[in-house]
Amino acid sequence: MSLSISKVLTMSPSDETVSVSGWVRTRRSSKNVSFVALNDGSTIRNLQLVIDVDKGYEGMNEEAMVKVTTGASLCASGKLVASQGSGQAVELLCEKISVEGVADPEEYPLQPKRHSLEFLREIGHLRFRTNVFGAILRVRHAMTFAIHKFFNDRGFFNIHSPIITGSDCEGAGEMFRVTTLPENNPPLLDDGKVDFSKDFFGKATNLTVSGQLEAELAAMALGKVYTFGPTFRAENSNTSRHLAEFWMIEPEVAFADLKDNMDLAEDFLKYLIGYALENCVDDMEFLSKRYAEEEKLKPQAEREEMTLLEKLEFVRNNSFERVTYTQAIDILMNSTPNKKKKFQYPVERWGIDLQSEHERYLVEKHFKKPVIVTDYPRENKAFYMRVNPDEKTVAAMDILVPGVGEIIGGSQREERYEILKERAAEFKIPEESIWWYLDIRKYGSVVHSGFGLGFERLLMFITGMSNVRDVSPFPRTPKSAEF
Ligand code: 4AD
Ligand code: MG
Numbered sequence: 001m002s003l004s005i006s007k008v009l010t011m012s013p014s015d016e017t018v019s020v021s022g023w024v025r026t027r028r029s030s031k032n033v034s035f036v037a038l039n040d041g042s043t044i045r046n047l048q049l050v051i052d053v054d055k056g057y058e059g060m061n062e063e064a065m066v067k068v069t070t071g072a073s074l075c076a077s078g079k080l081v082a083s084q085g086s087g088q089a090v091e092l093l094c095e096k097i098s099v100e101g102v103a104d105p106e107e108y109p110l111q112p113k114r115h116s117l118e119f120l121r122e123i124g125h126l127r128f129r130t131n132v133f134g135a136i137l138r139v140r141h142a143m144t145f146a147i148h149k150f151f152n153d154r155g156f157f158n159i160h161s162p163i164i165t166g167s168d169c170e171g172a173g174e175m176f177r178v179t180t181l182p183e184n185n186p187p188l189l190d191d192g193k194v195d196f197s198k199d200f201f202g203k204a205t206n207l208t209v210s211g212q213l214e215a216e217l218a219a220m221a222l223g224k225v226y227t228f229g230p231t232f233r234a235e236n237s238n239t240s241r242h243l244a245e246f247w248m249i250e251p252e253v254a255f256a257d258l259k260d261n262m263d264l265a266e267d268f269l270k271y272l273i274g275y276a277l278e279n280c281v282d283d284m285e286f287l288s289k290r291y292a293e294e295e296k297l298k299p300q301a302e303r304e305e306m307t308l309l310e311k312l313e314f315v316r317n318n319s320f321e322r323v324t325y326t327q328a329i330d331i332l333m334n335s336t337p338n339k340k341k342k343f344q345y346p347v348e349r350w351g352i353d354l355q356s357e358h359e360r361y362l363v364e365k366h367f368k369k370p371v372i373v374t375d376y377p378r379e380n381k382a383f384y385m386r387v388n389p390d391e392k393t394v395a396a397m398d399i400l401v402p403g404v405g406e407i408i409g410g411s412q413r414e415e416r417y418e419i420l421k422e423r424a425a426e427f428k429i430p431e432e433s434i435w436w437y438l439d440i441r442k443y444g445s446v447v448h449s450g451f452g453l454g455f456e457r458l459l460m461f462i463t464g465m466s467n468v469r470d471v472s473p474f475p476r477t478p479k480s481a482e483f
Helices: 117-122 131-153 212-222 258-279 281-296 308-317 325-333 356-367 417-426 431-442 455-463
Strands: 017-030 033-039 047-052 073-082 090-101 205-207 224-232 245-254 321-324 371-377 393-401 405-412 448-454
Touching (some): 047 073, 117 131, 131 224, 131 258, 131 281, 212 224, 212 431, 258 371, 258 393, 258 405, 258 448, 258 455, 281 308, 325 356, 393 448, 417 431, 448 455
Antiparallel strands (some): 033 047, 224 245, 405 448
8 A cells, every 4th residue: 555645755765665646736847757746635745756757667658647637646656765856855756657547637627726715615526635625624633633632631521412403402593404294295283384293203303503402411410521513503694604514512511610611611722722733733834824825915904913823822822801791892882993883783782792893893903812701691692591690691601713703602501490491481492392401400400511612613713714614625505505
């Protein structure tokens, strides 16, 4: 079997034969010698192949060389030598090549030049082969691994919460229905509504928006748990931060209050940043350069002062700002853009929902660092959040970061049976859909807290990408489920 290019690039020149395989990124030729940049996905770096047809080695003739074009796949073997050119320490002096699959240069859409991210979304089946997606997907993998490691090292247990559910955790009603009832002529009740008792599960079911409610049940026995799975939201918001299918990490901790929850979330984000910086060096350097180029295209006033790597280092090394919703509203009401009527949604009174423009003002202009906003009005947040002693607010916390806005949403949970029951009624949540969630409060209920980190939002933050569609291998958004 061939060696990975990431491995080969760490090796020293030797007389041993080395075999590699991958896809041609570029080829340039002078006389009878061709220089091929080969990439196999194991690293952002390419291995330079030197192919001299005059040597008459196996597979190295004019006829075969015609097929060596950008996008073609090939296997090559030869000796690793010190590179003559700059940019790499070693290169492969080929003694054998075989083209496995051709890529007609007239048709192959990925030319060795910069393509726009929008164009790449249209060729989602091929964009994996670009430097930028390779880098993002390797970072995505590293983050997945780091998330499990973080929790495992701290004694958390991973819980697989269900994907099909009969309850609506966030109460926003933005769910995708799961049904096997016939499209035409479904069974109806007397009032003309669909009779879901005849459906597969004997009731109406949906794809889950969150694994939290189930994670809470597990935390009431295992103490510290987390979920990490796909979640689905049918919100018709075609923004650069929303997906209809995204992954969420949801830790839930028994005997932990809001402060413990904030501390855990802050440690967690800092750990993940550190992991990326230390373990994805080449990819992060590439992404930081890309980010700097994007920034250059912006008007001076809107440009980031720091590079991506500097920004991440800064976030990792400084404590997050912690403010209450009430303090945040004060800041926003007195802010210059509010006074100059620059916000699309003016901040006029306590009780409004913070819009993303407000969140970004707090983070990017006012505090210039991540901010944890706590204690939101009870009407604005989900039914499960613990009612504060003031009875007006709940023990919620949102973490906002520069460039992305909300990255984490969490809270201390309402552990008091009677109050939770009232809250569910306030939000018109049918008791029969969450009776078990209420019931758990009757038996050894404890103070507990948790949060949800949007995985793609985390990746936007770490990779500096500004559209969530570009950090997901297969983004699902309104009117778009290709590939
Ligand atoms: O704030 P949210 O809605 O919180 C919950 O779902 C809680 N049940 C979490 C918990 O306490 N266990 O979502 C959590 C995070 C958001 O902060 C955001 O990062 C991400 O999930 N998120 C989305 N990411 C991409 N596309 C969407 N449509 C998202 N909606 C939420
Ligand atoms: Mg939220």
